[in-house]
Amino acid sequence: MDVLRRVADARAFRASVPGSLGFVPTLGALHAGHGSLVERAVRERAAAIASLFVNPTQFGPGEDLAAYPRREAEDLAFLERLGCSAVFVPSVEEMYPPGDDTRVQPGAIAARLEGAARPGHLTGVATVVTKLFAVVRPDVAYFGQKDFQQLRVVQALAHDLRLGVRVVGCPTVRDEDGLALSSRNAYLSADERRAALALPRGLFAARADWERGERDPKRLADRVRQHAAALALEYVSVADPLTLAELTRAAERAVISLAARVGRARLIDNVLLGMDVSELV
Template structure:
């Protein structure tokens, strides 16, 4: 199946309206918003959408509003041709690739922010990032008007922010969280992995490895502050690693825990999240845990 490439909002709305009008059985629309440079993680979202819905819409838009002034907007990797091939094999029907001027035609005066859950982790490291995410996701939701939208748990905080916003604003879209996809050796898939040189790539495994080890440490009765210290020590064994943050918080509220209490006595679902630079490349990874069961659970997908 060759996906239809659409670059304007008017044409996209027409195509979706036509589908909803003409489709005989499954009229639901699934949506996967991305910044392109698709990897197997994106493909898994598309496949999930194609399995759930009659029509799957992928958007590719590198949203400048979610990049800080010193971030990698200009060099963010792009490969439209390859993206189209990946999307086609994953069951995508429509690929929406708007120009910057299509998404932001005039000076926008409207701002959206989500408080509290954006204050830590990537929200603290990247001021304004989640405001930019909130605006573009709201716009894309209003343009596509999907029944369901698919987001990877790799960006666990982003998922929490979007879920909160969707609920607060009564946006009629079901948010579907999907598991993190990893390379065979454990590295979480990311468009930014392409920046890594060989040494960085091999040392970056410390992220998934130390997150995996966390479950045993928690089972042994470690506290939040002990876990954070142990993760930091473990990650610092990789000489090229420069830690941005290591934290453990409740999920999806992202509130702080009693730092001294054993984590396996806690009743909340937990997010262990790390952000680490290898050279100029900032990688994130995380693990969602139900500490009472001490097993990995996609707790948010319940």
């Protein structure tokens, strides 16, 4: 497995791959959720490349940029075991050279939810993903459903900017107890982890209501809040999966998203109703 630290090295690697290239961009601190994306890229493409880069522009003031877990040696070994052909591990200076002040501003799909809760976050995501696509030049990129708004923002920018990359959404990977895998789960104490299980339970209860025919957005959101009432919820949203516009009446598809503070951890999760993540393009 090649470990590439410079833009020139990543471009040379791309030139050496004769077939289709799959790409999994990550912040590092990898877990089985990331692994599922890499396994799919390895299985479906001629070669697979991942990136490890804690992108400073997607962290706001007071967020956990300095504390974010960094485990490069473990992550590289993990990716090699999964069959990754290469890993791009740039420095901040390589991605944001002196004088760099260009940013990619996503559209209306980024205005609500995480866009409102974390100002500038999705601009940072859109900027770094655009840069990574320009450097790595993949044919297909794989993103997890757990960061649903991020997935939709990246799909929109790839389409709108004609980047020539197909962005594939992949199902959320969960622990046996239902908690969505996240690098930030490492912040949770044992008691906090038990408390955090109210989040998937609320989402699953709302999904069960949907499967029994409930379509009222307010009732679906209230079901989630009932289960997570003891937690510091930032938002519960019932929105159109394509536009992320909040639903005000019954619809035949929806995404229920939430964000909550549990101890030091800020956790997000969602369930997609009436369609599969593979249908999003």
